[in-house]
Amino acid sequence: SPTYLGGVSGPFKTFMDATGRLWKTQQLKNKLAAGFTVSSLPSGDKQSTLLSMWVFAMQHGMVWVGNPILPEQHAGVPYDEAANRLGSWSGLMAQAGHGAAADAFVPGDTKTARMFGRHFAETLQRLGGVAAHQPAEAVAA
Structure with a gap:
């Protein structure tokens, strides 16, 4: 979700609010979220936007995948080219100029998005492999 006034956008909040039945029946429990x-x-x-997403995921019993990418500017990579240049651990953050085109990100933010997506996919694969070899009760524990 884009950050609007310190929180998720209206359409994303509408989506969140529409999941009451899923919450009541725990249909999203143990699903990965980021x-x-x-x-x-x-x-x-x-950060407050990511925290609202995290709370939403926790209320649904989901498993949150954070951002383990070390900020590369500490290793001498130029700031606009550095992965995780904004230093977020709870999820992916990017910055775009006000009114910028939808694809107008600095190279570091694009790089971070690719790395974050790969991390999420690898986590899903790793946990999917665990679930395939263990009874559901063992995975949930």
Whole structure:
């Protein structure tokens, strides 16, 4: 979700609010979840957006996948080219200029998105392999 006024966008909040029946029947329990957001300012209160997604996922009993990517600018990579340049561990953060085109991200944010997506896919694969070899009760424990 984009970050608007320190939170998720209206359409994303509408989606969240529409999941009451899924919550009541725990249909999303043990599913993987992750969050990503973008705002026009370096902070832009993106952390509060990710936290609202995290709370939503926790209320549904989901498994949250964070961002383990080390900020590369500490290793000498130029800031705009560095992975995780905004230093987020709870999810993916990106920055785009106000009114910028939908694909107008600095190379580091695009790189981070690819790495984050790969991490999520690998986590899904790893946990899927565990679930395939163990009874459901063992995986849930």
